Amino acid sequence: MNPLAIQAVNLFASGLLLLAFAMLAQRRIVALINLFALQGVALVGSTATVAWATGQRHLYWSAAITLVLKVLLLPWILHRLIRRLNVKWDVETLINIPTMMLVGIFLVVFAFNLALPISEFSRSIARGTLGIALACVLMSFLMMITRSKAVPQVIGFLSMENGLFFAATSATYGMPMVVELGIALDVLVGMVILGVFLFQIREQFDSLDIHHLEKLKDE
């Protein structure tokens, strides 16, 4: 196995983790979308490197799908959406960045411990990165919990999917093609439905603050 390729995959993986931290701390919506697109770039890079180093042809296809979907199409839809919804320059005020970073670090440690017994079984060149993938998933989860605006929550959701995709390429050499296509279709349809849905919410509440969406409770 090419040691350079392993180093490159590890580099992309650490880039992904760094971006996850950056997203956790980012208050501005536009910047958040750009970070999401960058995460897509890191994914494409690592997938293509694994494909090149191992000769798994179908991984080139999944890299291409990722490029189209996560680097071009989804950020484009998101940019359009925030322009149409007039939330382009929204800044979120209620996040405590230092605490978030600390919780994030804790999550990374937790994820690495959880992934350790499993990555020992991996024959993939990128086995050390399973922990990073899980950490990305957990950090996106944290982001979804702490954000109070709808669009950042959606971005958190999408970046969780990025983490999962990375897990699939790092632990195994990618899922079977038909499954990957299905997942990509779900993500795309989900994004379109969310777009429709955000307009409905705004029409009803005149805002995308999901504090309006906390009325249904059990008395």
Place this chain on the structure above:
Amino acid sequence: MEPLAVLLSVPLAGSIALWLIGEREWAPEANAAVSFTTVAAAAWLAAGVIADGPATALDDQFFVDPLNVFLVTLTAFVGFTTSLFSGPYMRIEREKGRMTAGRLRLYHSMYQAFMFTMLLALTTNNMGILWVAMEAATLATVLLVSVYRTPASLEAAWKYFILCGVGIAQALFGTILLYFAAERVLGPQGDALLWTHLALVKTRLEPTIMSLAFVFLLVGYGTKVGLVPLHNWLPDAHAEGPTPISAVLSGLLLNVALYAVVRCKVLADGALASHFAGNLMMGFGLLSVVAAAFFLSRQRDVKRMFAYSSIEHMGLVAFAFGMGGPIANFAGLLHMTVHSLVKSAIFFAAGHAAQKAGTQVMEGIRGLLRVSPTVGWGLMIGTLAILGMPPFGVFASEFLILTTAMREHPWATPLLLLALGVAFAAIFGRVQPMVFGEGPLETLAYRPAVAPVFIHLGLALMLGLYIPPYLAAWYEQAARLLG
């Protein structure tokens, strides 16, 4: 496998056709016709499986065995009766101004898309496609939950989307781990996620990976089953969406999600050679039964209350499958069937009752029996059936579950009995004044669709008194498959 092709292509084509038909007056009838064709295809498929045994199709990408063909038939059947109910119900909603032509178009199209995703989830052999179909089922229904565009329905749909999305993301991670374990045995080709192939080598799957995979799969699909503490989306989505959607969500989607869990459990059991997966399911199931029973007594909205009752019953089924063994599995399958039939019947009756009263708040619904005896009796008999009164089928399945629990896990029995008692007191005490009492109710613009209510209740009654031998044999085969 012609019947399978018909079964899957009819709802998919129907979804597109209904979108094109749009706002025509006869769209509800067209919707029912599509659902009827689906039932016919399901019956055809089931007849084939009964005659020839399990089969696979399209390079093993699809497969049918007694377990899933039974759920396919149930899903198609309840989908059909619900489409019969939804015709008059939605016309009344239209009369009341809650639905518009555009919303009805979306509703009919998405209804069939939803049926398609569930049937795909049931018949696919690929655990990855199963995940894709489960996620697509959420996507198909999220706009239906918010179709009234009220603040409450938007909130319910948002919760549904986000919570089920996050949940199902856990299931994807579980599926990746499953593939990871499988690929070490089956090699890295496309068929390492095919359930029939996995079932053949399940004892050779790496236990460390499989146990973690099952935890993620259970949490992920368990969110869609509505197991406590992952149930938060369920009462809202059931209460705020249109009633036919509440009926299919509760009667069908929860079953399909539980089916996914059970398929994973079979693999995990094989790999782990321990009762780990079963214990987890029993734990979640018991917690759901007990927690839901106590939530029940705090409800004021009729659909919300019956949504909690669904959580309770799904918990009971998860508990039964968790115990495992031929009797508990048989009881679990029977309970899935009767719960689907009875709960959707209750939603039909409760939906019409809410239309008559102009509110879903139970204090506002009084004296159904006086104004509309059929709806009133439908709700009353349905409630008695779901509470486990003999001679309905729910009694039979709950009796089997409880006796098995008494023999194998005596500590759980008092908890289950307590929960069933609390649920009885809570539900019966609220339904009784709704049916009997006195109160102002309006007459509806269209005749309410009560035939589906009594068809479902009649079937549930039959299953309590007499299970036809071929059906019993079928349940037993399916129960054996589950180990």
